Amino acid sequence: MKDLRIIVTGGTIDKVHDTRVEGLSFSPDGSTHIPEMLRIGRCHFPAIELLMLKDSLHFDDADRDAIAAAVTAAPEPAIVITHGTGTMGETARFLDGRVAGKTVVLTGAMRPFSLYASDGEFNLGGAVVAAQVLSPGVWGVMNGRVFPAERLNKNVEQGRFDA
Template sequence: MSLRVFVTGGTFDKEYDELTGTLRFRETHLPEMLRRGRSMLDVQVEVLMMIDSLEMLGSHRQQIAEACARAPESRLVITHGTDTMPETAQHLAATITGKTIVLTGAMVPYAFGSSDGLFNLGSALSFAQTLPEGVYIAMNGRYFAAGHVMKNREVGVFEESPNPPTSQD
């Protein structure tokens, strides 16, 4: 089974810039993470964009949806910033059929060493192989169906939500 991972940025791939004291993007950490995790999966990594999810617009979500639609693989993982991940999942659920798509991210950048990113990536890869067609978010060892998940900013975890997210466009 072959899987494709689309990279969109988010905290997952941020690094600390010592000169400016800010977080920034250079390149994705996905190949290193797959190597360190000793992944034996056939995984294709494709960088779509490297942006903070708070900067994500409808046009970015459409770009992600188009990439998912044209991917030859039926099982996809998307790394994404956690702030607007539910909105992107909702958009994909409304536009893509016939595929299993799992979005994941991190609360702490991978480059910091104490990140939840490696665990979340492994979970997302496992869920993408086993869940039925649909769009999901995988965080903290759990998965949630698109439209029924929210980020609890007070405790920094994702949880079930009966209400679909609103658009951030």
């Protein structure tokens, strides 16, 4: 089994319903739901690094550079990145070729973990397993499927990821 690190960058998976604005936002205390999700799944071994909590629609190349630097600096050979679905494919393609020698898997959710019937736990569990068994490279795991970086695309009309 490969040692594994989860790098948290934000996205819907980590949002909560904010009654002040009647919409979704990140927790006011700056916390992530990832430790709770792992605890529920009795998954105790990954290191967790909270890099940022940001909506990926607002990512720029500086954010992606920070993600690439975190991946490169991590001692673990397997990395899961929690990420917003809006630009997940763009970030995967940005990282591809910049983080050689590691297995990097991006994942996220269409519905926040904090709300009923989230896909977040399913996707995170799939990503944790995939990062341990896939060959080095950049991948995405969403909706029970594994995609290489170049084919990781969100189908907004269908509400899922398709090749």
